[in-house]
Amino acid sequence: MASYILSHDLGTTGDKATLFSAEGKLISSTFASYQTYYPEIGWAEQDPEHYWRAFCESTKALIDKAKIKPFDIAVVSFSGQMMAALPVDKDGKALRNSIIWADLRSTKQVGELSTRIGEDSVYEITGHRLSASYSAAKIMWIRENEPEVYKNTHKFIHAKDFIVSRLTGNIYSDYSDASGMNLLDIKSLDWSEELLEATKIDQNKLPDLVESTEVVGKVTGKASSLSGLIQGTPVVIGGGDGACATCGAGVMGEEEAYIYLGTSTWMALATRRPIIDPKKRTFTFSHFNKGLYMPAGTMQTGGGSFKWFKDILCDAESDAAEKLNLDVYELLTLKAKEIPCGSAGLLFLPYLMGERSPLWNPKARGCFIGLSIVHTKSHMIRSVLEGVAYNMKIIEEAFAEQGVSFQSIRIIGGGAKSRIWRRIFADVMEKPISRLNFIEEATAVGAAIAGGVGAGFFSSIHDAKGFVKIEEEINPDERNYPVYRRYYTIFKKSYEQLMDVFDMLLEK
DSSP: OOOEEEEEEEOSSEEEEEEEETTSOEEEEEEEEOOOBOSSTTOOEEOHHHHHHHHHHHHHHHHHHHTOOGGGEEEEEEEEOOSOBEEEOTTOOBSSOEEOTTOOTTHHHHHHHHHHTOHHHHHHHHSSOOOTTSHHHHHHHHHHHOHHHHHHOSEEEOHHHHHHHHHHSOOEEEHHHHTTTTOEETTTTEEOHHHHHHHTOOGGGSOEEEOTTOEEEEOOHHHHHHHOOOTTOEEEOOEEHHHHHHHHTTOOSTTOEEEEESSSEEEEEOBSSOOOOTTOOSEEEEOSSTTOEEEEEEESOSHHHHHHHHHHHOHHHHHHHHHHTOOHHHHHHHHHHTSOTTGGGOEEEOOBTBBOTTTOBTTOOOEEESOOTTOOHHHHHHHHHHHHHHHHHHHHHHHHHTTOOOSOEEEESGGGGOHHHHHHHHHHHTSOEEEESOSSOHHHHHHHHHHHHHHTSSSSGGGGGGGOOEEEEEOOOGGGHHHHHHHHHHHHHHHHHHHHHHHHHTOO
């Protein structure tokens, strides 16, 4: 009897295939990369055929590596990069490269939409700011600049949807991916009539939507011969990578939250209602289940700030770590551990690439504040870690102002390996911080849970909580509250006082 769940995570750099048992044990994983093309400044495209090639390569390699038979796989499910504009014909054939989330070519279309409907209205309807990052403006750009492509488009879909179509012959998307298109009414989870009117996008060119746990078809004979999967294997649509990470972090009900501490860093929740912030500091996606939402706030360079510091100022530590066969970040966090909380009055604003939540200011810049002769590299390392935590606390406060509270926070992503960073988060947030068993595979876990529900292994996503286990919980140390509260206030004040300076720095 088939007993394994195969999940595929179609990210920005490649496709990661991961095999899980029905009990939540990670059996094995493989990765196949693909290329991003940058035809012009601000453009970013990928060839969907490369998605399919990577899918087939990683699937075959995984079956071989795990030493299983294809008929041992009970279901295949997906996580995927979001906010694309990938036009396909009725047969699922791509009509051009996919314009991916990182592409910002459609700023002109964003301006037009802002005039027609207004940014506040877009946020109220979709739960998101109006942006060239999302699909709507990208589709408008295609219609204006490539009218034949738009005319011949049957559906605009996303990376995971393209593979599902190639496997089954059926074209669908799910609510979580749709909620990142600037076209979905986040409350009704229907395509917004107001936005369709404002964008002049033909609703018939948007995909039919299903829940992330839905079986949308079975592997065809042709797809079987190319992919290595057995004909008839059920295919579950899965979700956008953010929603999959949320489910993979075990955040499936209210009063639950997690932080993804990767290159970019975000906080997300599970709620029964969308969080429409009057100040537009946060945004809301659909969760796996219709009627469950995923409010989130994302900072540009969380873990990326730590990596920047390591790359620029820590050559000696990097060399030492290589010689000792250690993780360089472990050496750096050991240095941070030597310094008392507050970094002796040294603050770091982690705005190295501008900032998204909660500031939404592309002009913001990173800086050390309070640097003096007494400060060492160790102080600077700790201040970077603390600066990221301070910024995430601003996002947490934005949720609190909307009446959303939670008692503890789970943490995933590469930065979650650091115990001292988890300790800093606990003390700054004044909440317990939990490290999970899967800290770098959350999107794959979420896709696997969706697949398990679709295949009947679980009755619901809540029934799959055994996949996600807490390995350690760090409780906050109340003795550190006064220090962090003081410096957190100064952290926020520092940004406010520097806003004019950031503007001046960019003047030509």
